[in-house]
Amino acid sequence: MEPAIQDHYPDDAAACYGCGRLNDQGLQLKTRWVSDGSGETATETESATETVFTPRPEHTAMPGFVYGGLVASVIDCSGTGSASLAATRDRGIDLVGETGSDAVRFVTGTLEVRYQRPTPMGPPLVVRGRIAEVKGRKVTVELTMTANGETVATGRVIALEAPDTMRAAG
Numbered sequence: 001m002e003p004a005i006q007d008h009y010p011d012d013a014a015a016c017y018g019c020g021r022l023n024d025q026g027l028q029l030k031t032r033w034v035s036d037g038s039g040e041t042a043t044e045t046e047s048a049t050e051t052v053f054t055p056r057p058e059h060t061a062m063p064g065f066v067y068g069g070l071v072a073s074v075i076d077c078s079g080t081g082s083a084s085l086a087a088t089r090d091r092g093i094d095l096v097g098e099t100g101s102d103a104v105r106f107v108t109g110t111l112e113v114r115y116q117r118p119t120p121m122g123p124p125l126v127v128r129g130r131i132a133e134v135k136g137r138k139v140t141v142e143l144t145m146t147a148n149g150e151t152v153a154t155g156r157v158i159a160l161e162a163p164d165t166m167r168a169a170g
C-alpha cells in the first residue's frame with residue numbers, strides 16, 4: 001500500500017482535527033495515491049488519491065444518515081492531503097520511514113461541497129481525488145465521495161502551500 005501523506009507531516013503540522021496523526025480526538029484521515037496493482041504508482045494523467053473513513057455514531061445528522069459537516073471535513077482533508085501528495089511528488093521528494101517531515105504542507109483556501117444524496121451511516125466513505133491543476137503554491141483537487149458504490153457528494157478544494165508564518169503560530 002502507498003504511504004499516507006499525513007504520516008509524513010512533521011509533528012508541528014500533525015494536530016489537525018481532520019487528518020492529524022497526533023490528534024487523539026480527531027478523524028485521523030489518511031490519503032494515499034491509488035496504486036494500479038502492478039506495484040507501480042500510476043502515471044500523472046491517470047493517478048488518483050484515496051481517503052477512506054467510516055463514520056461513527058456521533059457523526060449522525062438524523063438516525064441512519066451522516067452529518068454534512070463531517071462529509072465536508074472528510075472532503076477537506078482529502079483535498080489538502082491530495083495537494084500535498086501532488087506537490088511532494090512534483091518536487092521529487094521521497095516519502096521515507098514510518099513518520100517524517102518530508103511532505104510539502106498545504107492548507108485549505110477554498111472548499112466547495114455538493115451534497116448529491118443523503119449519506120448512509122454504516123458503510124465506509126471512499127473519497128477519490130483527482131489533481132486538476134498545480135500552479136505554483138496552489139493546487140486544485142476535484143473529489144468524489146461514494147458510499148456503497150454510489151456517489152453521495154462531490155467537491156473541489158483549492159489548497160495553498162502553508163506559509164512558514166502559520167507554522168510559527170501553531
Ligand SMILES: CCCCCCCC/C=C\CCCCCCCC(=O)SCCNC(=O)CCNC(=O)[C@H](O)C(C)(C)COP(=O)(O)OP(=O)(O)OC[C@H]1O[C@@H](n2cnc3c(N)ncnc32)[C@H](O)[C@@H]1OP(=O)(O)O
Nearest residue numbers: 013016080105106107108109110138158160162166167170
Ligand atoms: C489555520 C491554521 C493552519 C496552521 C497550519 C500549520 C502548518 C501545517 C499545515 C498543514 C498541515 C495539515 C493541515 C491540513 C489542513 C486541513 C484543512 C484546514 O482546516 S486549513 C484551515 C483553514 N484554512 C485557513 O485558515 C487558511 C486561511 N487563509 C490564509 O491563510 C491565506 O489566505 C492563504 C495561506 C490560504 C493564501 O494566502 P497567500 O498569501 O499564500 O496567497 P496569495 O499569495 O495571495 O495567492 C496565491 C494564489 O492563491 C490564490 N488564493 C489565495 N487565497 C485563496 C483562497 N482562499 N482560495 C482560493 N485561491 C486563493 C490567489 O488567487 C493566487 O492565485 P494565482 O497565483 O493568482 O492564480
